[in-house]
Amino acid sequence: MNNGRSTIPIAPAGSTKSAAFEYLTTKKDELCGWARKFSLFPYPFVTACCAMEFMSVSSSPYDTDRFGAALPRFSPRQSDLLMVVGTVTHKQAPILLKVYEQMCEPKWVMAFGVCATSGGFYQNYAALAGIDRIIPVDVYVPGCPPRPETVIDGIMQLQDKIARQKHAIITKDF
Amino acid sequence: MSAAIFDSIRSQIGSLAADSTVAHGTLVLPIEAEALTGLVQTLKSTFRFDMLLDVTAIDWPARQPRFDVVWHFYSTTHKVRVRVRAQVSESDPVVASLTPLYGSAAFLERECHEMYGIRFSGNKDLRPILLYEGFVGYPLRKDYPKLGEQPLVNYREGFDIADRTGN
Numbered sequence: 315m316n317n318g319r320s321t322i323p324i325a326p327a328g329s330t331k332s333a334a335f336e337y338l339t340t341k342k343d344e345l346c347g348w349a350r351k352f353s354l355f356p357y358p359f360v361t362a363c364c365a366m367e368f369m370s371v372s373s374s375p376y377d378t379d380r381f382g383a384a385l386p387r388f389s390p391r392q393s394d395l396l397m398v399v400g401t402v403t404h405k406q407a408p409i410l411l412k413v414y415e416q417m418c419e420p421k422w423v424m425a426f427g428v429c430a431t432s433g434g435f436y437q438n439y440a441a442l443a444g445i446d447r448i449i450p451v452d453v454y455v456p457g458c459p460p461r462p463e464t465v466i467d468g469i470m471q472l473q474d475k476i477a478r479q480k481h482a483i484i485t486k487d488f
Numbered sequence: 489m490s491a492a493i494f495d496s497i498r499s500q501i502g503s504l505a506a507d508s509t510v511a512h513g514t515l516v517l518p519i520e521a522e523a524l525t526g527l528v529q530t531l532k533s534t535f536r537f538d539m540l541l542d543v544t545a546i547d548w549p550a551r552q553p554r555f556d557v558v559w560h561f562y563s564t565t566h567k568v569r570v571r572v573r574a575q576v577s578e579s580d581p582v583v584a585s586l587t588p589l590y591g592s593a594a595f596l597e598r599e600c601h602e603m604y605g606i607r608f609s610g611n612k613d614l615r616p617i618l619l620y621e622g623f624v625g626y627p628l629r630k631d632y633p634k635l636g637e638q639p640l641v642n643y644r645e646g647f648d649i650a651d652r653t654g655n
Contacts, residue, residue, distance in 0.1 A: 405620045407641045439627050439636045440619075447639075447647045 346481035350394070350420065351473040352382035357393035359413060362400025364427040367459040376462040381469050390416040395472070396449075401429035402442045414449045420481070422452040422472060427459050434458060490568045497535055497570070501527060505572075514560075514569045521557070521574040525584045528559070528572065532589055536565035540586060543596035545604040547630045553577035557606055559586070576606065585610035603628040 358368060371378055378384045387393035390413045402410055414423070425445055428434035431454045433443035445451060452475060455468040494515045498508055504527050505517035519527055531537040541560040548554055559572045576583055585608035586593035597608040598617040605626040608614065616623060620640065625632050639649060 404637060404639050405618075407639060411641050438634050439632070439638070442639070443637075447643045448641045450644070 342483070343479070343481050344477070346483075347477040347479055350481065351476040354381070354383035354395040354422075354469070354472075355385055355387045355393045356383055356395040356397045356424075357388070357390050357413065357417065358386050358397050358399055359410060360397075360399040361402060361406065362427075362429060364399045364429070364459040367457075367462065367465065368397070368399045368426065371462040371465045376466060378466070378469060381466070381473065383469055390414075391418060393417060394421050396421065396423045397426050398423065398430040398445050399426040401434070401436055402445055403440050404442055405440075407442050407448055410445065411448050422476065423449055424468060424472065425451045425454045426465065426468075427455065427457055429458075431456060490566070493535065493563075493566045493568055497531070500534065501530060511571075514571050516571045516573065518573045521576055521583045524559075524572070524574055525586075525589075528561075528586060528589055531561055531570060531572075535563060537561040537563045537570060539564060540590035540592050540596065541569070543586075543593060543600050545600055545606050545628075547604065547628065549630045555581055555604060555606060557583050557600070581605055582607045582609055584608070587611050602626070605629065 358365075360368060370376060372384065372386075383395065390396070394417065396414055396417060398410065414421075423445070425431040429436060429441070430445050431451075433441050435458075437443065442448070453468045453472045455465055457464050460468075490513065494510060497515060498505075501517070504523050505519045507518050509516045517527070528537075539562040541562050542558075544558050546556040546558060548556070553575045555576045555578065557574050557576055561570045561572070562568075563570075574583060581604075583606065585597055587597070587608075587610060593608075594611060594613065595617060597606075597611045598614055600606050601608060601611075601614045602616045602619045602623070603626060615621070619627070622640075623638055625636065627636070637649060643649060
């Protein structure tokens with residue numbers, strides 16, 4: 315019923331306990347994962363018709379703001395979710411790679427639609443057959459274009475993935 | 489209306505395009521490649537074909553000469569279209585550029601050049617326009633492999649370029 319997600323315990327009616335609390339205990343990875351999964355700043359790398367569905371899923375009827383993933387950042391340096399929305403050609407691949415490399419850690423990548431996932435029906439000399447050939451992808455959203463529900467499902471799966479990840483505070487780069 | 493203008497074009501150019509036909513309301517003029525500039529000059533100045541709509545080519549792999557180069561013109565005065573077609577060989581695929589007559593020819597000829605390898609003498613800028621520098625071959629020729637990708641970025645481990653060119 316709750317899809318395995320943890321629920322927030324609510325104090326029963328008539329409880330005499332105070333609502334104020336002085337401390338809580340948790341794990342570093344759980345705390346970082348919880349914070350990070352609700353503050354995804356997407357960078358929309360939008361190249362093709364899937365953009366229409368991206369606009370739809372961002373707008374109020376579907377409202378990705380509910381997942382903390384509403385505010386597109388138009389600088390890769392300020393974003394942590396690269397949404398590759400549409401076909402990427404070989405001519406464009408160096409640009410995509412550059413954008414990805416400019417993003418700061420931690421960063422995640424969503425392949426939005428079949429073209430970004432596998433090239434879709436563009437199986438030819440011009441189109442890149444899936445962005446995972448040049449950058450690592452965390453979540454693949456199928457569909458041509460994907461329905462907004464599919465995109466939301468993709469965002470939620472990515473959130474689960476982030477929540478389960480190790481979140482290194484000190485890395486080799488820092 | 490269009491029949492009258494077609495008849496007057498035919499009588500004016502005469503033997504330049506002896507096998508002219510009308511297909512789908514368009515006058516089709518098969519010509520020798522050398523006659524192109526003179527013919528188009530006549531079409532533009534005498535018959536007011538003031539728009540160059542498209543420059544493309546057709547690959548006939550089994551035929552000699554191998555390529556047709558095709559131009560489409562439109563007259564905003566007479567509201568009719570004309571298609572001009574010339575054959576060029578694979579060994580020397582050269583035709584004259586129409587850039588002195590139509591500014592729009594510059595980009596259209598660049599595309600035709602990168603896709604079919606037709607050279608347009610007189611066009612000073614035949615860099616790739618849809619493809620990229622370093623692309624080898626002409627992808628709309630029928631002997632170019634459909635999956636013959638030429639990536640600019642190194643693939644990640646586990647992905648192979650050669651797998652896709654074996655078609």
